[in-house]
Amino acid sequence: MIESLSDQEIMNVVSNSVIGRLGCHADATTYVVPISFAYDSGYIYARSFEGMKVKMMRQNPEVCFQVDEMQSMADWKSVIMWGTFEELEKKADREMGLKILLSRILPNVSSETVKFTPEWPFASENLSEIEGIVFRIRIREMSGRMEKPNADLFKNW
Numbered sequence: 001m002i003e004s005l006s007d008q009e010i011m012n013v014v015s016n017s018v019i020g021r022l023g024c025h026a027d028a029t030t031y032v033v034p035i036s037f038a039y040d041s042g043y044i045y046a047r048s049f050e051g052m053k054v055k056m057m058r059q060n061p062e063v064c065f066q067v068d069e070m071q072s073m074a075d076w077k078s079v080i081m082w083g084t085f086e087e088l089e090k091k092a093d094r095e096m097g098l099k100i101l102l103s104r105i106l107p108n109v110s111s112e113t114v115k116f117t118p119e120w121p122f123a124s125e126n127l128s129e130i131e132g133i134v135f136r137i138r139i140r141e142m143s144g145r146m147e148k149p150n151a152d153l154f155k156n157w
Helices: 007-015 052-059 091-109
Strands: 002-004 019-026 029-036 038-040 043-048 062-072 075-087 133-147
Touching: 007 062, 007 075, 007 133, 019 052, 029 043, 029 052, 038 091, 043 091, 052 075, 052 133, 062 133, 091 133
Parallel strands: none
Antiparallel strands: 002 133, 019 029, 019 062, 038 043, 043 133, 062 075, 075 133
């Protein structure tokens, strides 16, 4: 049975996720792409390079963002958010965004199977030297749904 998530359940799904799908639209084209991110105080923070999604978000800053927890096709939680793209161009804002990303993403990648390279997670310890575009999405609305297996459906089979 599909049910709505409570506000707390929505926050748990978002806070426990590091990969989400960003949806943007410009010039009659819709583009959805997975990105790594960090959530903090009503904002999704991310880093990218020049490309289609950045170009589209600059043109139309209204975006959609989705995260999920999938156990199976009948056991999942999904959260969708709507918000506004904001490019962080000032040095202090950019460094704040990078710190939020580092504090959220690095604990999840520090294992024996992760191979750090000069480009990952960031090419420099000096945040002002890190290349790319740092941005955030100011979330204005969130909605969540879930489905749990219903054992009663199958007990007479």
